[in-house]
Amino acid sequence: MEQPGRPGLIERLQNRARRGLVTSRRHLGRRFVIGVPALWLAVFFLVPFLIVLKISFAEPRLAIPPYTPLFTWLHALPIPKVHFSGYLYLFTDPLYLRSYLYSVMVAAVSTLLCLLIGYPMAYAIARADEAWRTLLLMLIVLPFWTSFLLRVYAWIGLLQNDGLINNVLMSVGLTGHPVTLLQTDFSLYIGIVYSYLPYMILPLYANLEKHDPALLEAAADLGARPLRAFLRVTLPQSLPGIAAGSLLVFIPAVGEYVIPTLLGRTDQIMIGRMLSDEFFDNRDWPVASGVAILILLLLVVPIVLLQRVERSEFEAEAEAQAQVEA
Amino acid sequence: MNAQPSTSPDSAPPYVRLEAVSKKFGEFLAVDAVSLEIRRGEIFCLLGGSGSGKTTLLRMLAGFEAPSAGRITIDGADMSAVPPYERPVNMMFQSYALFPHMSVEKNIAFGLEQERIGRAEVRRRVADILEIVQMSPYAARKPHQLSGGQRQRVALARALIKRPKLLLLDEPLAALDRKLRERTQFELLNIQERLGVTFIVVTHDQEEAMTLATRMGVMDRGRIVQVGTPAEIYEAPVNRFVADFIGSVNLLEGRVVALGAADLTIRCEPLGCTIRSAHRVECAPGDAVWVAIRPEKIVLAAEGGAGEGQPGENRVAGRIREVAYMGDVSICLVEIESGKVVRVTLPNRAGTAMQRDLRQAPVMLSWDAASSVILTR
Numbered sequence: 001m002e003q004p005g006r007p008g009l010i011e012r013l014q015n016r017a018r019r020g021l022v023t024s025r026r027h028l029g030r031r032f033v034i035g036v037p038a039l040w041l042a043v044f045f046l047v048p049f050l051i052v053l054k055i056s057f058a059e060p061r062l063a064i065p066p067y068t069p070l071f072t073w074l075h076a077l078p079i080p081k082v083h084f085s086g087y088l089y090l091f092t093d094p095l096y097l098r099s100y101l102y103s104v105m106v107a108a109v110s111t112l113l114c115l116l117i118g119y120p121m122a123y124a125i126a127r128a129d130e131a132w133r134t135l136l137l138m139l140i141v142l143p144f145w146t147s148f149l150l151r152v153y154a155w156i157g158l159l160q161n162d163g164l165i166n167n168v169l170m171s172v173g174l175t176g177h178p179v180t181l182l183q184t185d186f187s188l189y190i191g192i193v194y195s196y197l198p199y200m201i202l203p204l205y206a207n208l209e210k211h212d213p214a215l216l217e218a219a220a221d222l223g224a225r226p227l228r229a230f231l232r233v234t235l236p237q238s239l240p241g242i243a244a245g246s247l248l249v250f251i252p253a254v255g256e257y258v259i260p261t262l263l264g265r266t267d268q269i270m271i272g273r274m275l276s277d278e279f280f281d282n283r284d285w286p287v288a289s290g291v292a293i294l295i296l297l298l299l300v301v302p303i304v305l306l307q308r309v310e311r312s313e314f315e316a317e318a319e320a321q322a323q324v325e326a
Numbered sequence: 327m328n329a330q331p332s333t334s335p336d337s338a339p340p341y342v343r344l345e346a347v348s349k350k351f352g353e354f355l356a357v358d359a360v361s362l363e364i365r366r367g368e369i370f371c372l373l374g375g376s377g378s379g380k381t382t383l384l385r386m387l388a389g390f391e392a393p394s395a396g397r398i399t400i401d402g403a404d405m406s407a408v409p410p411y412e413r414p415v416n417m418m419f420q421s422y423a424l425f426p427h428m429s430v431e432k433n434i435a436f437g438l439e440q441e442r443i444g445r446a447e448v449r450r451r452v453a454d455i456l457e458i459v460q461m462s463p464y465a466a467r468k469p470h471q472l473s474g475g476q477r478q479r480v481a482l483a484r485a486l487i488k489r490p491k492l493l494l495l496d497e498p499l500a501a502l503d504r505k506l507r508e509r510t511q512f513e514l515l516n517i518q519e520r521l522g523v524t525f526i527v528v529t530h531d532q533e534e535a536m537t538l539a540t541r542m543g544v545m546d547r548g549r550i551v552q553v554g555t556p557a558e559i560y561e562a563p564v565n566r567f568v569a570d571f572i573g574s575v576n577l578l579e580g581r582v583v584a585l586g587a588a589d590l591t592i593r594c595e596p597l598g599c600t601i602r603s604a605h606r607v608e609c610a611p612g613d614a615v616w617v618a619i620r621p622e623k624i625v626l627a628a629e630g631g632a633g634e635g636q637p638g639e640n641r642v643a644g645r646i647r648e649v650a651y652m653g654d655v656s657i658c659l660v661e662i663e664s665g666k667v668v669r670v671t672l673p674n675r676a677g678t679a680m681q682r683d684l685r686q687a688p689v690m691l692s693w694d695a696a697s698s699v700i701l702t703r
Contacts, residue, residue, distance in 0.1 A: 217390055218423035220410040222488065223440035232436070236427050 056289035059083045067285045086286035103271040107253035110192040114200040114249045122204035140198050152191055152262050159187050188264040192253055200245040207241025240313045247306040255295050271295055341366040341524055347396030349382050356382040358548035369518055369525040371535035374545030380528045384494050388417045400492060416490040420497040422481035424469040430480050431465040437488045459483045475506045495527045499534055511537050532572050544568050565703040569618040576668050578617045582609050589695055592617055596666040597642050603698035616701040621669040623697035627690045641692045646685055660691060
């Protein structure tokens with residue numbers, strides 16, 4: 001018999017079990033929420049990365065797979081066999097170094113062009129009437145609705161020797177023979193800037209749209225002309241947006257493959273093209289993997305920067321939110 | 327129906343002059359032909375409810391909005407074509423509009439940096455003004471690290487640093503709590519006196535206007551309804567809107583029955599009696615008027631000891647319906663026989679604090695003829 005007023009042993013055990021179940025269920029939920037994306041990243045990002053890293057330390061050979069294994073087995077003991085020949089090759093052949101530098105230069109110039117074109121656009125949209133803003137943002141995003149490849153091909157149609165631009169130039173009489181536009185740096189920049197402009201405009205708009213118009217009035221009231229007010233008030237406050245937009249353009253532009261292949265120069269290739277050539281044409285997997293690893297190293301700094309910018313933006317927002325609530 | 331002739335003790339030309347200034351937003355007339363003269367060194371309060379046009383008027387003075395019609399002159403110069411950054415005017419914004427990416431010091435120095443002033447001079451003047459607003463220890467802080475009251479003082483310092491002759495303040499105390507507000511009001515007065523700046527203050531808070539203003543203008547639907555000193559406006563409102571907007575008031579409908587040399591007699595149906603008023607206005611017997619009586623001007627006495635010590639020439643009997651104890655005063659709602667409820671405020675002197683059990687007690691209300699203000703509009 002149970003004593004009244006005091007829970008019996010079985011009851012207590014049941015209670016504890018129930019509590020345990022509840023807490024473990026709660027933990028399960030939390031683990032699930034974090035676990036799914038973590039698993040996704042591990043399977044589709046970390047593991048492939050490790051495989052590429054492994055291949056980069058191998059030597060090519062004519063077999064399947066076309067590279068030497070990392071471990072050789074000796075009496076059931078794994079003996080690692082690390083080759084640096086791939087990397088050595090990358091650093092000794094100036095072709096690769098030039099290709100890297102060219103890629104960084106193209107990405108940097110493209111980022112600057114995107115910023116110069118995108119900032120005024122983002123500013124104008126942020127200052128536009130409420131009703132117009134949605135429409136203008138829509139127009140920025142609209143190109144994403146058609147295939148990226150299709151849009152780049154369309155530029156070929158516009159830029160080639162008997163393309164639209166040359167035909168217009170000749171019919172107007174500005175030039176007697178077609179101007180070479182395609183497969184130049186010019187066409188490459190057009191392709192990259194055109195394709196990546198939205199990635200610059202959207203974060204800039206998100207930043208500029210939050211600016212308090214009273215701040216510009218305050219600057220004017222204190223004697224600052226419009227340009228000075230912009231430089232002292234708007235520009236410094238939009239730096240996080242500039243950083244986010246620039247990195248969103250720069251990072252993918254460095255490794256861009258499709259645009260330089262279709263629109264770019266033939267005498268100077270970018271590093272993304274280099275990677276694909278090594279892999280598919282030369283079938284030199286270790287060198288191709290080495291190229292990939294070096295691109296990643298090249299981008300680690302800007303990627304870390306991007307994350308820091310995003311975090312500080314988030315924190316500033318949280319702080320502002322906390323202030324509003326207080 | 328605009329502005330009473332403003333009493334001008336000195337013959338100095340007005341510092342700020344508005345001539346029939348109007349502002350239209352689309353079809354909406356935000357400011358309707360406002361004419362106003364403000365003298366040097368005044369603290370002029372524009373008082374009105376939301377949508378009365380007071381902020382639009384202030385923004386036109388600062389140069390953020392251009393008048394649709396009319397002319398604004400400051401110190402004799404026409405401001406029509408002068409952009410905000412060239413006006414001899416500084417403004418303190420309602421939201422304070424402090425630059426979030428700059429420290430307190432940088433915020434305040436901003437105005438001076440737009441002029442050709444040496445660094446040492448800028449630093450000295452910033453330090454001085456920080457001293458005045460008592461913010462020196464916070465010079466290196468960013469605005470988001472400050473409390474509301476501190477931000478308000480930084481905004482004031484930033485607006486004062488260029489030593490403007492005219493300072494515009496948009497609801498300067500709205501974001502402060504009551505205690506801080508009272509203190510800041512006196513600080514503002516103090517600073518205004520020390521620096522000799524002309525203030526134009528926009529506010530919806532009549533208490534704020536009363537304590538700050540040397541003169542005030544009451545605005546309603548884009549027009550200035552009355553201009554005068556706080557006392558003039560409180561004691562002699564020109565119409566029911568002003569009487570009702572400033573302070574609380576008992577408004578009673580009546581009809582003029584007799585005109586004396588210096589007084590009026592009004593038959594007041596809601597009270598069921600006649601009221602004598604020493605407030606002589608232009609009217610004829612038979613005219614419908616309103617009698618405005620401030621609640622604190624009515625004296626309350628127990629019915630029994632009627633009359634003794636009651637100075638009032640006007641008397642009416644009633645019954646206390648409700649008493650609200652407010653600390654410094656008590657508010658009584660007294661029901662007259664006719665059913666009309668009259669509001670009376672009584673100071674809570676020692677031992678006379680009103681008790682809730684006074685409810686239903688029969689009382690006699692009385693007030694002076696001078697306290698019955700007659701309104702014809």
